[in-house]
Amino acid sequence: MHNSLRRLDLNLLVTLDALLAEQNVTRAARLLNLAQPTVSLQLGRLRDLLDDPLLLPGPRGMSPTERARELQGPLRDALAALESALSPVAAFEPGRSHQTWKIAASDYATTALIWPSLSRLRRLAPYTRLALVNKPTGDYAKDLENGLIDLALHTRDEAPPKLRQRSLIHERYVLAARRGHPALATKLSLKAFCALEHAVMSPDGAGFVGSTDHALAAEGLERRVVLSVSNFNSLVSALVHSDLVAVVPQRLVKHEPALHVQAPPLAIPGFEMLMLWPERLHRDPAHMWLRDLIASTLETTGAQK
DNA sequence: CTGCAAGGCATTGGGCGTAC
């Protein structure tokens, strides 16, 4: 163990990181400002050291072995930790920072989790920028890892594992329709609820079944879903312009003056929203500041309610 | 299928700096 550590040149790890990122010796060399043979030589020493071929020549450059794949995440985290440990910890100054943050969030998550903080963000950190991305590639863990996004907002269900997380809110469902909708003036029976024309949001755009339908099915009931849209903003817009109704997350419609909202006539399980971020940003002062801003805003507005 | 060009990795041999 000590022997292998003494033989371990930390520079080799930087090379390995670049090799795994590029999967190409020549490009890794360019990245490292070294000549290709140098990196080839270093790869040889890494292979010797780790007793694994690491990268195998294949179609389209080199493909990493299983061992190399396992190494990639921990290695990147370790190097990021070293880098932040060695660089002077510049305290984050929101008033001066020109930071750009990239957040992956659905339109619901944007409305429910980001808008509450937006004016505070603009006031406290006027030179920063915020990019809200709907779905970068679909693989949040990877996008966070390689810096395509800095933060992801996600339900707890099916949240990618191995990421840092913080719970933001517990959301419940409400029944929404346009203000003045004739059916919602009085308290609604379950039967009347099922008879209404419903709209749903289905991420892939083609589904007609949601949590409400599962809750109804448990009672042996069914409703009429006549419209399916692929994002929440379209759903809200559909409600405003028609007599359709929809069961939606409460925070989506809280500030929609054109909509009437009431409790649905049956219990529908809500959901929990998290924010997710990679290990490399866990101790980043700017990132910590943003996370606290978002979370604390939601806590205080939640408490007022 | 064959021949050719291009791309890419590994090896070689020499220059340079450092430690003893």
Add this chain to the structure above:
DNA sequence: GTACGCCCAATGCCTTGCAG
């Protein structure tokens, strides 16, 4: 001075892609 390690340019060799 010698040994050693690091790096580079040049070169060899293999694979892939493509035209005929």
